[in-house]
Amino acid sequence: MALVKVDNLSRTFVTRGAETRVFSDVSFELETGELLLITGRSGAGKSTLLGILSGLDRASGGRVFFQDVELTALPLNELADLRAGRIGMIFQNFNLIPTWTASENVEAVLMHQGISKADRQARAAALLSDLGLGERLHHLPSELSVGQQQRVAVARTLVNEPVLILADEPTGDVDSETAAEITSLLMPRIRSGKTAMIVASHGLFDASLATRVACLKDGRLVMA
Amino acid sequence: MLTGDVMTCALRELKQNPRRTLAVVSGYAITVAFLLVIAAVLLYSRVVQNITIGEAGTYFATWLPACGDIASLSEEDLAKLARGIVPEVCKSNCENCTGCNKKPIDLLNEGFIINTNTTRLLTVELAKKIGHLPTVRDASACLMFRFRDPEKSFVFAVAGLQPGSRAVSSTCCAADDLVAGDFAGGFTPGRMLVDAGFAMNHGLKPGMQFSIAGEQFTVAGTVNTMARTVKADVFMLFSEAERLINRRIHNPLAGEANIILIESRDAASHGQALKDVKVLMKGDSLLTSGCYYPAAKAAGLNTRLVHAFMLLVALATVLFSARIQWASVLERRRTIAILKAIGWKNQVVIQQLFVESLLQSLAGSLAGAVVGAALLLLLPVNALLGIDATMTGILDPVLFLLVLAFAVGSGCLTGLLPVIAVIRQRPVEALRRLPAS
Numbered sequence: 261m262a263l264v265k266v267d268n269l270s271r272t273f274v275t276r277g278a279e280t281r282v283f284s285d286v287s288f289e290l291e292t293g294e295l296l297l298i299t300g301r302s303g304a305g306k307s308t309l310l311g312i313l314s315g316l317d318r319a320s321g322g323r324v325f326f327q328d329v330e331l332t333a334l335p336l337n338e339l340a341d342l343r344a345g346r347i348g349m350i351f352q353n354f355n356l357i358p359t360w361t362a363s364e365n366v367e368a369v370l371m372h373q374g375i376s377k378a379d380r381q382a383r384a385a386a387l388l389s390d391l392g393l394g395e396r397l398h399h400l401p402s403e404l405s406v407g408q409q410q411r412v413a414v415a416r417t418l419v420n421e422p423v424l425i426l427a428d429e430p431t432g433d434v435d436s437e438t439a440a441e442i443t444s445l446l447m448p449r450i451r452s453g454k455t456a457m458i459v460a461s462h463g464l465f466d467a468s469l470a471t472r473v474a475c476l477k478d479g480r481l482v483m484a
Numbered sequence: 485m486l487t488g489d490v491m492t493c494a495l496r497e498l499k500q501n502p503r504r505t506l507a508v509v510s511g512y513a514i515t516v517a518f519l520l521v522i523a524a525v526l527l528y529s530r531v532v533q534n535i536t537i538g539e540a541g542t543y544f545a546t547w548l549p550a551c552g553d554i555a556s557l558s559e560e561d562l563a564k565l566a567r568g569i570v571p572e573v574c575k576s577n578c579e580n581c582t583g584c585n586k587k588p589i590d591l592l593n594e595g596f597i598i599n600t601n602t603t604r605l606l607t608v609e610l611a612k613k614i615g616h617l618p619t620v621r622d623a624s625a626c627l628m629f630r631f632r633d634p635e636k637s638f639v640f641a642v643a644g645l646q647p648g649s650r651a652v653s654s655t656c657c658a659a660d661d662l663v664a665g666d667f668a669g670g671f672t673p674g675r676m677l678v679d680a681g682f683a684m685n686h687g688l689k690p691g692m693q694f695s696i697a698g699e700q701f702t703v704a705g706t707v708n709t710m711a712r713t714v715k716a717d718v719f720m721l722f723s724e725a726e727r728l729i730n731r732r733i734h735n736p737l738a739g740e741a742n743i744i745l746i747e748s749r750d751a752a753s754h755g756q757a758l759k760d761v762k763v764l765m766k767g768d769s770l771l772t773s774g775c776y777y778p779a780a781k782a783a784g785l786n787t788r789l790v791h792a793f794m795l796l797v798a799l800a801t802v803l804f805s806a807r808i809q810w811a812s813v814l815e816r817r818r819t820i821a822i823l824k825a826i827g828w829k830n831q832v833v834i835q836q837l838f839v840e841s842l843l844q845s846l847a848g849s850l851a852g853a854v855v856g857a858a859l860l861l862l863l864p865v866n867a868l869l870g871i872d873a874t875m876t877g878i879l880d881p882v883l884f885l886l887v888l889a890f891a892v893g894s895g896c897l898t899g900l901l902p903v904i905a906v907i908r909q910r911p912v913e914a915l916r917r918l919p920a921s
Binding site for chain 2: 311314316317336337340341342343344345349351355356357358359360364368369371372377416420
């Protein structure tokens with residue numbers, strides 16, 4: 261059973277009556293322990309594809325299965341449950357909440373799930389410490405360096421131990437050293453065989469880490 | 485279900501954005517203080533106007549005008565009347581009238597009157613019924629009869645009153661009207677009060693004797709009743725007047741009067757009191773309205789206008805809170821999109837926004853209530869309203885509670901408005917379009 265199965269997926273935007281096709285006939289499968297790197301130029305539809313896979317966006321056609329459950333048919337609440345429990349997202353610009361501390365940003369994923377405050381704080385603190393941010397738990401994002409912010413974003417993704425990580429340019433806004441740090445944090449989890457990851461990048465992610473590489477070009481996904 | 489996490493997040497959100505929170509809370513405080521001061525001053529001005537207009541004329545008199553010339557009755561009916569039997573034609577004409585068989589002996593010169601008009605008779609019981617109306621403060625039966633002096637042939641009006649009644653004081657004769665002599669003494673057996681003009685015309689002074697229907701009365705005092713509703717030349721006890729009148733009519737009175745003097749509960753209920761009395765009186769009864777209507781017009785008493793203004797201020801409060809809540813959510817669209825992207829459900833976000841609205845409106849309203857109360861105590865309200873009254877009831881706790889409940893309620897309700905935006909917002913679009921802060 262594939263962890264993710266994408267079947268003839270398409271996405272079209274309608275703006276002022278004019279249809280714009282982003283991509284169509286996108287199909288692939290992903291197993292746990294795999295890292296699929298999707299490349300393509302800016303505007304090729306990589307982020308849109310990740311948005312659909314995470315349930316944040318709706319497809320215009322085709323289906324997506326996650327652990328044999330059809331994502332494209334799930335209601336909003338169940339999609340939210342999936343993101344809170346089994347699918348983690350890493351955004352290009354981190355998307356940390358600016359008025360919340362590093363610890364609170366990580367804890368946010370665990371809130372409203374019946375987990376006690378003490379437990380949440382302990383899990384966030386442990387993970388942030390593992391990522392070298394033990395001294396920065398109570399710092400606001402604006403008080404952290406770009407690399408530290410990205411590590412907080414990674415911690416927020418990993419804190420609920422997702423089986424699928426969707427990463428949109430995870431190393432896009434950081435220097436090569438920080439990029440290496442981030443990949444070194446994520447890769448062990450993938451190699452352990454418990455997690456799979458799809459990375460969207462226009463060339464800044466180290467392709468040698470990927471199990472497979474695909475390219476979104478002219479609205480088609482082409483496996484390398 | 486509201487969880488502890490929602491409250492924690494709401495409190496944290498408010499604490500971590502002190503400027504925004506302070507702006508929203510102060511917005512509520514200013515609005516509530518303004519609403520409170522406006523409402524209190526408007527209501528207070530209404531109370532004061534009611535008092536002022538009440539003094540000017542929330543009293544009146546009612547009576548049944550005479551049913552016409554007795555000569556219009558047939559010989560048979562006249563014969564019945566002489567025997568004390570009320571003819572059918574009279575019964576059907578005037579439901580409350582009891583006086584068809586009590587015609588004056590000197591039909592041309594004497595009779596039951598109010599000022600210059602002849603009247604029918606009513607029961608004293610009806611005056612008591614009117615006195616029990618919720619819109620009426622007091623009602624008093626009055627007998628007014630025009631006598632003719634058999635020697636000098638002049639006519640004069642005698643009013644039989646129930647002293648001590650507020651309605652008598654406001655409509656007919658009050659202790660303040662006394663010019664000379666003893667007011668209370670005028671309402672004792674064998675004594676009477678005389679109108680100052682009548683006294684001058686007939687050379688009467690306190691202590692002098694005056695004959696009415698063959699009985700001698702002592703003048704206890706003279707009064708100037710000025711522009712009161714019910715005017716008479718002589719004022720005396722109701723029972724004394726009743727006894728004298730019985731000497732001049734065909735059949736004796738039995739618990740009857742011809743005028744009912746009335747004072748309304750207050751200026752606000754005066755209009756309704758006039759209507760209520762009219763309903764009880766039935767038939768073709770007449771009412772005086774005193775100076776109420778012109779006074780009300782002059783003072784600009786318009787309850788609807790006051791209510792409309794209050795509604796306008798309340799509407800402004802609602803719009804203001806809606807604006808605040810909307811702005812607050814718009815400012816946080818990206819944060820909300822992030823929370824939804826990491827798995828927060830719509831209802832959790834909505835609950836948090838609602839709790840934030842509740843806490844802010846509650847805190848702002850309480851602060852506004854304190855500021856409003858302080859302003860009401862410090863402002864020279866009487867001077868601003870141009871009135872001279874004792875400041876009572878302006879800090880009405882019920883008004884405070886109502887304004888607080890309204891402000892918090894509208895805060896919560898308008899806090900739900902942005903929910904529409906939250907539900908409709910697609911996080912993927914918000915994250916793409918809105919710049920990271």
